[in-house]
Amino acid sequence: MTDFTLTPILQFGTSRFFQAHVDLFISQALGNGQALGKVTVVQTTGSADSAERVQALASGAGYPVRIQGLDNGQVIDEQYWSCSIKTALQAGPDWRVIRRGFMGDVQVVISNTGDKGYVLDAADVPALLAEDASAPISFPAKLLVLLHDRWQRNPHAPLSLFPCELVSRNGDVLRDLLISLARGWGLDSAFAGYLRETCRWANSLVDRIVSQPIKPVGAVAEPYAIWAIERQEGLLLPCVHPCVVLTDELEQYEHFKLFMLNLGHSWLAERWQIEQRSADETVYEAMNDPLLRQSLEDLWAQEVLPVFAARGQLSQARDYLASVRERFLNPFLKHRIADIAQNHEEKKRRRFLPLLEMGEGITGLQQTRLRSALQR
Numbered sequence: 522m523t524d525f526t527l528t529p530i531l532q533f534g535t536s537r538f539f540q541a542h543v544d545l546f547i548s549q550a551l552g553n554g555q556a557l558g559k560v561t562v563v564q565t566t567g568s569a570d571s572a573e574r575v576q577a578l579a580s581g582a583g584y585p586v587r588i589q590g591l592d593n594g595q596v597i598d599e600q601y602w603s604c605s606i607k608t609a610l611q612a613g614p615d616w617r618v619i620r621r622g623f624m625g626d627v628q629v630v631i632s633n634t635g636d637k638g639y640v641l642d643a644a645d646v647p648a649l650l651a652e653d654a655s656a657p658i659s660f661p662a663k664l665l666v667l668l669h670d671r672w673q674r675n676p677h678a679p680l681s682l683f684p685c686e687l688v689s690r691n692g693d694v695l696r697d698l699l700i701s702l703a704r705g706w707g708l709d710s711a712f713a714g715y716l717r718e719t720c721r722w723a724n725s726l727v728d729r730i731v732s733q734p735i736k737p738v739g740a741v742a743e744p745y746a747i748w749a750i751e752r753q754e755g756l757l758l759p760c761v762h763p764c765v766v767l768t769d770e771l772e773q774y775e776h777f778k779l780f781m782l783n784l785g786h787s788w789l790a791e792r793w794q795i796e797q798r799s800a801d802e803t804v805y806e807a808m809n810d811p812l813l814r815q816s817l818e819d820l821w822a823q824e825v826l827p828v829f830a831a832r833g834q835l836s837q838a839r840d841y842l843a844s845v846r847e848r849f850l851n852p853f854l855k856h857r858i859a860d861i862a863q864n865h866e867e868k869k870r871r872r873f874l875p876l877l878e879m880g881e882g883i884t885g886l887q888q889t890r891l892r893s894a895l896q897r
Contacts, residue, residue, distance in 0.1 A: 527622030528607050529558035530759050533565050533632040533660060535574045540603065541586045541731045541742035543631055543685065543759070548583075548605035550760035557628055557759050559607035563619060565634055565660050577738035578609035584739040589853030592744040598853070603739075612663060616656035623667045624674045629759045632695075633685040633727070634660045636864065639698055647706040665699050669708065672715045681721040681757040683750070689775055692722035692751075724751040726774050728782070732854040745848055749774040773834065777841045780825055784872045785845060788817055790862040791869070791894050804856040808849045816890075824888040828876060831883045869895060 530547065532539065550556035564575045577584070583604035590597055610619060632638070638660050645662035648654060650669060657663045671678060684691040700713050729746040746764045750756075751771040758765065768774065789807050792798070798807075807813050821842060829838035873891045880886050 527619070527626040528561045529626065529628045530560045531619075531623065531627045531630050532560050532562045532606075533630070533664075534634050534638075535562055535564050535571045535578065535609065536633055536635075537734045537740040538727075538729070538731045539631075539633050539685075540584060540738065541740040542727055542729050542746060543633075543748065544605045545586050545601065545603045546746075546748065546762040546764055547760045548603040549601075550762045551605060553761075555761040556605070557757070560605050560631075561622075562606055562609040563615075564609065564611045565638075565663065567613070572611065574738050575609040575611055578606050581607045585735055586739060587735070587741045588744055589741060590743040590745070590851035591847050594847075597744045612656045617653075620667060620670055624671050625678075628680065628757055630664070630680065630682045631685060631759065632660065632664075632683070635686070638686050639688065639695065641698075641702065647708075650706075661695070661698050661702055664695075665702050665706075668699070668716065668720070669703075669712060672712050676711070676715055677719065679719060679721070679755065679757070681723065681755075683723045683725055683759070685725060685727045685748075687727075690724045692724040696720070696722040721753060721756045723753070723756055724771055725749060726771060726778060728774075728778050730848060730851075730854060730856060732856045741854070743848055743851055743854055745844060747774075773837070776829075777838060779872055780828070780876045781821065781838070781842050782845045782848070783868070784825065784876065785817055785821065785849065786861045787865070787868050787872050788820055788890075788894070789813070790858055790865055791897075792816060793858045793862060794865065795897075798858070800859055802858050803854075804849050804858060804861070805852055805854065807858060820890050824880070824886070824891055825876065827883060827886050828880050832879075 544560060547556050547560060551559070562575070562578055564571045583602050586601045586603050588597055588599045588601065612619065640659060641661060642658040645657040645659050649657050649662065650666055657666060671680065682692065684695045688694050696716060700716050703713050703716065726749045729742055731740050731742040733741040735741065748765045749768050749771055750765065752767045752769055786804070789804060792813055793802060793807070826835065826838055826842070829835055873895050877888055877891055880888050
């Protein structure tokens with residue numbers, strides 16, 4: 522593979538979410554001549570499931586995405602063929618190829634490396650910068666090595682990075698993490714300046730429920746989809762697409778998703794655990810249980826919307842909540858509450874506690890349900 526070159530877009534992560542979200546957007550934009558080019562996918566972990574997806578993606582043949590659900594009351598059931606991915610690599614065996622290609626070909630980096638994607642590993646040390654070194658273990662260290670290679674070759678080469686992990690201000694967080702890691706490795710301060718000034722780190726929010734995989738590669742997803750990206754000078758987008766939104770109000774998008782959609786999911790998971798409900802119960806089934814549905818509607822109306830009303834965002838919040846309600850009532854998506862309930866205590870802390878803090882001082886607002894859930 523000595524003559525192998527990377528595509529303009531390098532993606533870390535093989536998840537079915539990306540297949541039905543960013544990669545599908547790029548595929549559709551390619552058809553309109555509005556994308557930078559195709560995508561090279563890199564598997565960052567040793568997961569057997571990921572390895573199977575990499576093998577299927579490596580041919581560049583594409584894969585199906587089934588869109589099923591409700592859109593403004595209309596039933597949608599459509600299938601698309603996504604062809605944005607040119608090939609797929611594994612960070613371990615293909616590391617030298619990735620390092621070589623990254624120095625010149627890549628213009629945009631996209632990542633979605635899961636809940637623990639930003640966790641560092643003590644085994645990642647400066648010796649991994651050597652030309653013949655193996656791949657680092659953690660994603661941040663992998664990215665640091667690639668960026669250091671690129672900086673050494675051309676310290677003025679621009680690069681736009683789009684972390685899509687579900688971390689507030691994910692671009693800032695990943696940038697600061699790499700700068701700290703570079704300092705810990707004793708790297709030249711000019712390199713930290715390159716990370717801070719030349720690279721463009723996008724803060725963004727991704728939102729689409731992707732409920733099922735299609736084997737060996739592909740996904741089933743809902744009609745609703747958005748990739749909200751905070752506007753900044755010099756940022757190069759991978760594509761132009763109706764679902765890709767540049768905004769100066771990213772925090773509002775984050776709050777709406779976290780405190781209505783994500784919070785709603787965690788509330789259903791909370792009741793599911795307490796009431797010891799069916800192991801296979803889905804969000805759709807839960808929403809068709811009158812008592813459970815009413816408990817969620819009361820939570821939204823009495824403990825969530827008043828917070829947005831106090832911030833002057835009630836009208837926008839109600840519109841977003843209407844879309845969330847329609848998404849929860851999607852009869853096609855088999856979104857198991859048991860899956861939502863994984864890491865439940867940590868999810869509650871992230872989704873309930875900040876809303877309680879935002880609600881402090883609002884006259885008449887009690888938020889007793891959220892407080893009780895956190896104390897359970």
